[in-house]
Amino acid sequence: MAAYDLILRNGTVATAADTMQCDVGIANGRITALAAHIEGTATTEIDATGKLVLPGGVDAHCHLDQPMPDGLRMADDFESGTRSAACGGTTTVIPFAAQQKGQSLMAAVEDYHTRAAGKALIDYAFHLIVSDPNETVLREELPELIRQGYTSFKIYMTYDDLKLNDREVLEVLALTRREGALTMIHAENSDCIAWLTEQLERAGHTAPRYHAQSRPPVVEREATHRAISMAELVDVPVLIVHVSGAEAIEQIRWARGRGLRVLAETCPQYLYLTEDDLGGAGYEGAKCVCSPPPRDAANQEVVWNALAEGLFTVFSSDHAPFRYDDPAGKKPGGKAVPFRHIPNGIPGIETRLPLLFSGGVNGGRISLNRFVALTATDPARCYGLYPRKGTIAIGADADIAIWDAQREVRISNAMLHHNVDYTPYEGITVRGWPVITISRGVVVARDGEPAPRKGHGQFLRCGTPEPVAAAGR
Ligand code: URP
Numbered sequence: 001m002a003a004y005d006l007i008l009r010n011g012t013v014a015t016a017a018d019t020m021q022c023d024v025g026i027a028n029g030r031i032t033a034l035a036a037h038i039e040g041t042a043t044t045e046i047d048a049t050g051k052l053v054l055p056g057g058v059d060a061h062c063h064l065d066q067p068m069p070d071g072l073r074m075a076d077d078f079e080s081g082t083r084s085a086a087c088g089g090t091t092t093v094i095p096f097a098a099q100q101k102g103q104s105l106m107a108a109v110e111d112y113h114t115r116a117a118g119k120a121l122i123d124y125a126f127h128l129i130v131s132d133p134n135e136t137v138l139r140e141e142l143p144e145l146i147r148q149g150y151t152s153f154k155i156y157m158t159y160d161d162l163k164l165n166d167r168e169v170l171e172v173l174a175l176t177r178r179e180g181a182l183t184m185i186h187a188e189n190s191d192c193i194a195w196l197t198e199q200l201e202r203a204g205h206t207a208p209r210y211h212a213q214s215r216p217p218v219v220e221r222e223a224t225h226r227a228i229s230m231a232e233l234v235d236v237p238v239l240i241v242h243v244s245g246a247e248a249i250e251q252i253r254w255a256r257g258r259g260l261r262v263l264a265e266t267c268p269q270y271l272y273l274t275e276d277d278l279g280g281a282g283y284e285g286a287k288c289v290c291s292p293p294p295r296d297a298a299n300q301e302v303v304w305n306a307l308a309e310g311l312f313t314v315f316s317s318d319h320a321p322f323r324y325d326d327p328a329g330k331k332p333g334g335k336a337v338p339f340r341h342i343p344n345g346i347p348g349i350e351t352r353l354p355l356l357f358s359g360g361v362n363g364g365r366i367s368l369n370r371f372v373a374l375t376a377t378d379p380a381r382c383y384g385l386y387p388r389k390g391t392i393a394i395g396a397d398a399d400i401a402i403w404d405a406q407r408e409v410r411i412s413n414a415m416l417h418h419n420v421d422y423t424p425y426e427g428i429t430v431r432g433w434p435v436i437t438i439s440r441g442v443v444v445a446r447d448g449e450p451a452p453r454k455g456h457g458q459f460l461r462c463g464t465p466e467p468v469a470a471a472g473r
């Protein structure tokens, strides 16, 4: 009998810490050997000569089949979303079980499991979205769910159907401090956005491009500062999600300077898109409507620099898939609508890693090891999945992406595997592409095509997030 199910031979293996030439031996879905040359036989061998062998990506912020209001529908479910993720080199996703106001959080989690069951190609955990932190949720449901392995949750300071007031934010932060969980915060000032939106509408400015003007950097800066201040008050680590540019980054630097444990995430849209992509007078700009909105070239540069210097812990897609030409998507009811009614979010689960690899590693801005840290190791640490996920080490799950670092690919929607009818990155040429994706020792994508592995993905219970454990409370 063969000693290994799979051996990857002669590749260049990189982790967040090291780069080395070695073989990788895999048995029963786990990495069981790392050596310059592995003796012994395997059922299958893959020759990785000239290729990079990296931990599979952990996409720690994506929205799949999330229940939507008012006839809207997310374009990707757990099958199409994880298929697309796998083809882009990702082996773990963490989407959101979202509580509707008035709904039991337990019921939201149960419903989300039903949506995921038997569909995913790759492994998945859940964050929670807490939109109604009432007594039952705070006293009973959240503590119990944290014990069951749902140890991170997102809260919103904007969006009428999701936002919490400051008092509620404090209650949630106090709970995470007590129970050992991590809060992710969507930081934008809701009242400022509502006021600006009204002013713009009164002036007849309702085209998609005014979405960016309704949520300028100051709106994000103020909320980021407020979120940090509330976390300081409660004395608990927090993570600011989808940071878009210089002003929010300044607040995070300020917090770190005070010794506060404030973590941060950014996404490809803040490196590759600008507010110009929200369009001219026409409606096409709806394709790039997301929040916070993309900024300008100077802000992109600040985000790149912050990635290089280590300000960000997590690089996620914030894949929030809505079809463009669809009454359940960017054209609610089948028509162009004022920007306030355009569903927020853009697709990007498959292009996340190639975009960062191309501009970052091949662009000379970040090292290969930093790329691995941002896209796999640190998200796994941050959300209690490490060392099972996010690294190449003995005993870790054999979740691996084999990369051709020089392959040039012109991104087009036709080659992607999501269920969205566009990509915001159409026509961009990247260098570096994942050619084989392996989940627990099983090839789930090869040469840009998924293997028929629906249902291979398993649900993951998360441990205590490392930033929370490190805080020692
Ligand atoms: O515009 C965005 N980012 N939509 C997705 C939901 C969220 O706020 O992350």
Ligand code: ZN
Pocket (backbone or CB within 6 Å): 186, 241, 242, 291
């Ligand atoms: Zn958000």
Ligand code: ZN
Pocket (backbone or CB within 6 Å): 061, 062, 063, 318, 319, 320
């Ligand atoms: Zn999001």
